[in-house]
Structures are given as structure tokens and as C-alpha cells.
Amino acid sequence: MSEAATPILSLRGISKSYGGVQAVSDVDLDVCRGDVLAICGDNGAGKSSLIKVISGAQPPSAGTMTLRGEPVRFGSPHDALQKGVATIYQDLALAPRLSVAENVFMGAELTRRVGFVHWLDKARMREEAKRYLGRLSVSLPDMRQPVERLSGGQRQAVAISRALRWNADIIIMDEPTAALGVRETAQVLDLVRSLKADGRTVILISHNMRDVVALASRVAILSRGRKVVDRPIEGLEPDDLTHMIMSGGERAGL
Amino acid sequence: MKRLIELYGTAIAGLAMVLAFVVLAPNFASPGNLLNVVKDTSFLAILALGFGLALTIAELDLSIAEVASLSAVTTGALIQNKFDPNLAVLAGLGVGLGLGLVNGVSVTVLRVPSLIATLGTAAIARGLAFMETQGVAFVGRWPTSFTGLSRGATLGVPNLVLWLVGATAFAYGLVKWTRTGARMVATGEAEEAARLAGIATARMKRIGLVLSGLCAGLTAVLLAANVSSAAPNMAGDYFLYAIAAVLLGMTMFEPGRPNVPGTVFAAFVLKALGNGLVLMGAAYYVQDIMLGLIIIGSVAFSASVVKQAAFKV
Numbered sequence: 001m002s003e004a005a006t007p008i009l010s011l012r013g014i015s016k017s018y019g020g021v022q023a024v025s026d027v028d029l030d031v032c033r034g035d036v037l038a039i040c041g042d043n044g045a046g047k048s049s050l051i052k053v054i055s056g057a058q059p060p061s062a063g064t065m066t067l068r069g070e071p072v073r074f075g076s077p078h079d080a081l082q083k084g085v086a087t088i089y090q091d092l093a094l095a096p097r098l099s100v101a102e103n104v105f106m107g108a109e110l111t112r113r114v115g116f117v118h119w120l121d122k123a124r125m126r127e128e129a130k131r132y133l134g135r136l137s138v139s140l141p142d143m144r145q146p147v148e149r150l151s152g153g154q155r156q157a158v159a160i161s162r163a164l165r166w167n168a169d170i171i172i173m174d175e176p177t178a179a180l181g182v183r184e185t186a187q188v189l190d191l192v193r194s195l196k197a198d199g200r201t202v203i204l205i206s207h208n209m210r211d212v213v214a215l216a217s218r219v220a221i222l223s224r225g226r227k228v229v230d231r232p233i234e235g236l237e238p239d240d241l242t243h244m245i246m247s248g249g250e251r252a253g254l
Numbered sequence: 255m256k257r258l259i260e261l262y263g264t265a266i267a268g269l270a271m272v273l274a275f276v277v278l279a280p281n282f283a284s285p286g287n288l289l290n291v292v293k294d295t296s297f298l299a300i301l302a303l304g305f306g307l308a309l310t311i312a313e314l315d316l317s318i319a320e321v322a323s324l325s326a327v328t329t330g331a332l333i334q335n336k337f338d339p340n341l342a343v344l345a346g347l348g349v350g351l352g353l354g355l356v357n358g359v360s361v362t363v364l365r366v367p368s369l370i371a372t373l374g375t376a377a378i379a380r381g382l383a384f385m386e387t388q389g390v391a392f393v394g395r396w397p398t399s400f401t402g403l404s405r406g407a408t409l410g411v412p413n414l415v416l417w418l419v420g421a422t423a424f425a426y427g428l429v430k431w432t433r434t435g436a437r438m439v440a441t442g443e444a445e446e447a448a449r450l451a452g453i454a455t456a457r458m459k460r461i462g463l464v465l466s467g468l469c470a471g472l473t474a475v476l477l478a479a480n481v482s483s484a485a486p487n488m489a490g491d492y493f494l495y496a497i498a499a500v501l502l503g504m505t506m507f508e509p510g511r512p513n514v515p516g517t518v519f520a521a522f523v524l525k526a527l528g529n530g531l532v533l534m535g536a537a538y539y540v541q542d543i544m545l546g547l548i549i550i551g552s553v554a555f556s557a558s559v560v561k562q563a564a565f566k567v
Contacts, residue, residue, distance in 0.1 A: 078452035093451070095444035097510070106440050107451030109433045118433035162451070 006069070008033045008201055009054070009085075009170060014063035016049045023049035025225040026063070031170070036192060036202045038212040038233070041222035042245055047205050048174075050222065054203065055087035055172050056080030078107075086163030087172040093159055096148035100140060103147050104129040104161045132161035136194045138187075152180045153187030160191060171195060172203045177211055189215060209238035223248040264555075265506040265516075268523035275530035282533050289412070291529050292522070293404075293480075296418040297473050299521035301492050302499035303425045304469025306512040309500060310429060311462035312442040313361055313368035317353065318470045318496060320379035322489035325349040325474035327383050330392035330484025339400035346478070347471040353379060354467020358460030368463070383486035391485035404480035417476060418518070421469065426514040428465075438462055494545045499524055501552035524548070 007030035016024040024046040031037050041047045052058040054065070056074030065072050067083060074080040077087060094103050105125045111118035126143040133140060138157040140150070147158055156176055163171050173192070177185040192215050195202050206212050212219060213233060221229035221244055228249030276283045301318055308315035329346035333339060353375055360371035398406075406413045429435040440448040441458040449455050473492070478484040502524065503516030528541045 077450055081452065089450065093447045095440055095447050098440065098443055102436065102440070106448065107437070107453045109436055111433050119431055120433060120436055 006033075007031055007066075008068055010066040011054070012064050012066070014050070014053060014060045014065070016046075016053055016058065017061045018049075022225055024053070024060075024222075027222075027225075027227045029220060029227065029230070031201055031203060033169075033201055034196065034199060035218055036196055036204060036216045038204045038206060038216035038219045039222065040206065040209075040212060040219060040241060040245055044224075045222040045245075046225040047222055049225075051087070051172060051174055051203075051205055054080075055085065057087075081163075081166050081168060084166070084168045085170045085172065086166055086168035087174065088156065088159045088163065088176065089174065093162070094147050094155060097146050099144045099146055100133075100150070100158055101125045101129040101143040103158050104132060104165055106162065108162075108165055128165075129161060132164045133157055135164065135198055136160060136191050138191070151184055151187070153184040153191070156188050157191055160195065168200075170201045170203065172205075174205045175207065176204070177206065177208060185211070209241045212241060213238050221245055221249065260509055262506060264502065264552075265519060268502075268519070272523065272526045272530075275526060275533070279530045279533040282530055287529065287533075291525050293412060293414045294529075295518075295522045295525045296414040297477055297480075298492055298495050298499060298525055299418055299518045300421045300469055300476070301473040301489070302496040302503075302517050302521050303421055303514065304466035304473075305496050306500045306503070306514065306517045307425060307429075307438075307469070308368070308462045308466040309512040310442050311438050311459045312445065313372075313459060313463060315354075315357060315368065315372045315463060315466040317357060317372040317376040317379060318466060319489045319493035320376040320383070321350055321353045321467055322470040322474040322477070322492070323485075323487055324353070324379040324383040324386075325471040326478045326484040326488050327386050327392065327486055329475055329478050331386055333396050333400055333478075334392045334394055339397055342400065343403070343475050346475040347468060350467040350469070350471020350474065351464060352467070354464040354470075355460070357467065358463040361463065362456035362459050372463075380486070387484075387486045389486065391483050391488075393483040396479075396482045401479045401482050404476045414476065414480070417472070421472065422514060422518050429514060434458075434461065494542070494549070495521075495524055495528075498545045498548045498552070502548055505552050505555050 009031040011027055011029040014024060014027045014029075015022070027050060039047050039050065053060045056077045056079050059073070067085070072083060074083070074085070080087070095106065098106075101122070109118070110121040110125050110128065112121050113119070129143045136157050138154060140154065147155055150158065160171065176188050176192070180188060189211060192202055192204065204212070204216060213236060216233045219229065219231065219233050219236070219241065220227055221241075223245070229244055281287050301322060305315055305318055325346040328349045329342045332342035332345055357368070357372050357375050360366045360375070361368050364371070402413065404414050408416060429439060437448065437453045438458045438461065440451070440453055441455045445455050470489075474489060477488060499521040500512055500517050502520035503518070504510060504512055505516070506519065507513050507516045524545075527544065531540055531544070532538070
């Protein structure tokens with residue numbers, strides 16, 4: 001229980017401004033191991049800016065981050081990935097014409113070194129890719145098929161498998177269901193549940209309140225750059241969340 | 255069936271055309287002529303493999319022919335002045351490698367689109383080639399230790415064929431079996447994704463362009479050794495042929511992607527086509543028209559990486 005109580009990732013006083021625009025103001029946030037934290041807010045509330053800081057895409061203007069108890073500063077998304085914080089970008093991060101295995105192991109290929117040449121170990125990469133997908137309860141018949149032939153949900157699974165390959169324990173998903181149909185959305189929701197079951201921590205940005213209620217264990221709501229709500233999801237309905245977002249934190253009838 | 259046509263359609267058409275020449279074109283099938291076609295394929299294929307490696311990282315190298323010409327006259331100048339042939343060969347390869355690096359730095363550091371950067375390099379190389387030679391060719395009875403690189407044979411196999419096999423094996427092994435190759439392909443296919451995955455995309459681009467320059471240098475050395483001379487525009491005729499070989503190659507085996515077997519096979523088909531047309535009495539300019547049609551047709555058919563590379567400007 002004590003492990004769950006220590007936050008795996010803590011933000012203190014995080015601010016981000018672009019020129020004169022204050023996108024994020026003085027946000028404190030604690031994410032505990034195994035949480036599925038939903039970050040909600042209207043357009044322009046600062047969700048994307050906050051996520052860019054957490055994922056390493058941009059440095060904060062002020063504030064500090066602590067990862068597994070140690071102060072941390074990310075130089076790039078790849079730096080964050082190496083430290084175990086992976087961001088799943090919608091389609092941006094996959095090479096459509098390359099195979100499932102090639103995408104999962106992009107930038108972190110399994111090789112056998114002979115002299116100064118790193119020879120690809122393709123058979124092992126196919127096996128391991130299958131195993132990662134299996135952990136997400138996704139089975140694809142052929143690891144050699146190009147990603148462009150997969151469904152939207154399966155592509156997300158490939159992108160998440162890459163995060164697992166890096167052994168990331170914090171996985172950030174930015175609007176994972178935004179462009180998907182009903183069936184594919186259901187697949188992605190299952191992926192998040194699989195991650196949770198696998199002991200990973202998920203930070204989820206979503207506009208879809210039903211997804212948030214179905215998946216999240218906590219919710220943080222941003223309004224004009226400030227954190228106005230941070231609480232467990234229990235007892236909240238999608239409409240409550242919508243109301244809190246619109247009103248900047250107050251909950252109807254409470 | 256549809257899949258078979260997609261993968262091998264143009265390759266089978268090319269093979270059918272070669273067979274048609276065997277039947278129709280006088281002397282086409284004679285051993286001497288076929289050997290010439292194969293040797294000529296070597297120069298073209300090695301040059302084209304370089305263009306293909308640059309295209310693998312989604313950059314166009316339009317400087318290959320001029321770089322090859324400059325490499326050839328550099329090697330020629332040293333041979334002519336009685337320098338050690340080994341040194342002359344290294345100098346020719348060094349020019350190719352050096353200008354490839356110039357291209358790589360222009361694209362990745364100065365951020366000039368490759369279409370423009372390599373065009374500039376081409377103009378510079380052409381100028382330097384004419385400066386070195388003052389516009390005339392180096393011709394002489396060059397030592398056989400040099401000319402043997404192209405004219406000789408090892409264990410009964412013509413050296414040019416061995417060079418072709420070696421360059422093909424190198425390019426194929428690099429792209430298909432090594433980590434660097436996989437990262438080059440990822441960079442060319444989806445640069446942003448590769449960067450997010452931590453791949454040093456700029457470095458991959460430099461490697462692709464340096465290898466393209468190196469292939470041009472090797473082609474140049476072999477060309478000069480074969481004719482025992484070096485002229486400031488000697489590789490010019492191979493430019494469109496090399497581009498056509500890569501683009502036609504992209505319609506077969508791995509449709510839409512520059513690929514080593516496709517490039518080499520297409521180089522052979524193109525050289526056989528040119529040779530067959532000449533033997534059947536077609537005028538010399540028919541070849542150019544044919545190349546133009548093949549270039550446009552191939553890109554229209556499946557060469558989508560090219561569209562991506564060219565539209566980045």
C-alpha cells in the first residue's frame with residue numbers, strides 16, 4: 001500500500017508561457033503507480049501544453065518534476081522515453097508502410113553485434129512484437145504486414161507496444177479515441193485496461209467524458225491554465241464532468 | 255494473381271522485352287554483345303544504387319553524374335601524371351565521398367532541400383571538372399594495374415561483374431540486415447516518427463548522401479579504367495539512366511520503395527533496351543524519349559517516396 005501512496009510522478013508549480021500567453025499556471029499534480037489519470041478541460045485550457053511538458057516535448061517555464069522520487073528534466077520526447085515516460089501520438093509516430101515488427105522496434109532494434117556491424121535479429125523482433133501485442137490482448141496474424149493495413153485500434157496497439165519495448169511505466173495517451181469509430185474505440189479502451197492490468201500508469205487526455213468515466217481512476221480538470229479539480233472519479237457521471245469543465249470546477253447540485 | 259502482377263508485373267514485362275530482342279534484334283544474343291550489356295549494366299547499376307540509397311532516406315541526389323565525372327578526371331589526372339594507381343583510385347573515391355558529405359551537410363545542417371542542394375553541388379563539380387581538365391580529356395596508355403579493375407577478370411569472371419555483385423550485396427545487406435539500414439529506411443518512410451523514436455535522422459540522411467557520393471566515385475573509377483581515359487562530362491549519359499533504373503526498380507519487388515534488386519534488374523533491362531533498339535536500327539535519340547517515358551510512367555505507377563522527396567521544397 002505504501003508503494004501506491006508514493007507518487008511515481010509529481011509536478012510542482014509547473015507553468016508554461018508562450019510569449020505573453022500563460023498556457024499553464026502553477027500546476028501541482030501527483031500521479032500514483034497504477035493510476036489512470038484523466039486530464040480534462042475545454043479547448044485552450046492548457047491540457048496540450050501541460051502534456052508537452054510531461055512528455056518532454058517542451059521545457060516548463062517554471063516549476064519542477066519528480067519522477068520515482070528523483071528530480072527530473074526531459075530534454076526531448078526521446079529522453080523522456082528513455083526514462084520510462086512514453087507518449088502515444090495518434091498516427092504521427094508510425095511509419096505506415098513498415099511492418100508491425102519494424103514499427104515496434106523502431107529506434108530500438110534487437111541486434112547481434114559482429115565486429116562493428118549491428119545485424120538485425122528479425123526473427124526475435126517478430127517474436128517479441130507478438131509478445132508485446134499479446135500483453136495488450138491483441139493478436140495479429142503476421143508481424144510482417146505493413147501497419148497501414150491495420151485498423152485504427154490495432155495501430156494504437158502497435159504504438160503502445162513500442163512504449164512497452166522501452167519498458168515505459170508511464171504512458172501518456174493524447175486523445176486516443178478521437179479519430180476512431182465505435183468498435184475501434186472499444187478496442188482502445190480495452191488497451192488502456194490491459195495497460196492498467198499490466199501495472200502501468202496511464203495519463204489520458206480526452207474530450208470524451210464517457211471514456212473518462214469508463215477508464216479513469218482520477219480526474220484533473222484544467223481551466224484557463226489552472227488546475228481546478230483533482231479527485232477520484234468515483235461517483236461522477238459524464239454529465240458532472242462536462243458541467244465541471246464548463247463552470248471551471250463547480251459541480252452541479254453539490 | 256493481382257499481387258503477383260503488382261510485385262513482378264514490370265519485371266516480367268522487362269524480361270519479355272529482353273527475350274523479344276533475343277529473337278528479333280540481330281546479334282543481340284551473341285555472347286560478346288550480351289557481355290557488353292552486362293558490363294555496361296555494372297556502371298549504371300552501381301551509380302543507380304547510390305541514387306537509390308539517397309532516395310531510401312527520402313532525398314534526391316541530382317549530383318551523381320557530375321560528381322562521378324569529377325571523380326573520374328581526378329583519378330585520370332593522377333594516373334596521367336604517373337602517380338600510384340592505388341592513390342589515384344582512393345582520390346577518385348575520396349572526391350565522391352567528400353561531395354556526398356557536402357550534400358549531406360547542406361541538407362541536414364544548412365537545411366537546403368536536397369533537390370536544390372545537390373543541383374548546386376552538381377554545378378560546382380562540373381565547374382571543377384572542367385577546371386582540372388581545361389575542357390579536354392585525359393587519354394593515355396594507362397597501367398594495366400589500373401585498367402584491369404574494369405577490363406580484367408578474376409577466376410574467369412569479368413571484374414566488372416564482380417564489382418556489380420559486390421556493390422549489390424553491400425547495398426542489400428546494409429538496407430535489409432543492419433541496424434543502420436533499418437534506421438535509414440525508417441527515416442525515409444516517416445522522418446517525424448523516426449525522430450520521436452530517438453533515431454538520429456540527420457545522421458541517417460548524411461549516411462545516405464555520402465554513400466550516394468561514394469557509389470558515384472566507384473562508378474567513375476571503373477568507367478575511367480574501362481576506357482583508359484577521363485573526360486569532364488563522361489558520366490553525363492548515365493544520369494537519366496540511373497534515375498530511370500531506380501524509379502523503374504520501384505515498380506517491382508517492393509512496389510513504391512527504392513529497392514536493391516529492383517534497381518539492379520531495371521538497370522539491366524534499360525541497358526538491354528537501349529542496346530536492342532540500336533541493333534534494330536533505331537535512331538540514337540529514341541533512347542532519350544524512352545527514358546523520359548519510363549521515368550514519368552514509373553513515378554505515376556508507384557514511386558510515392560519520390561513524390562514525397564520532390565515536394566518537400
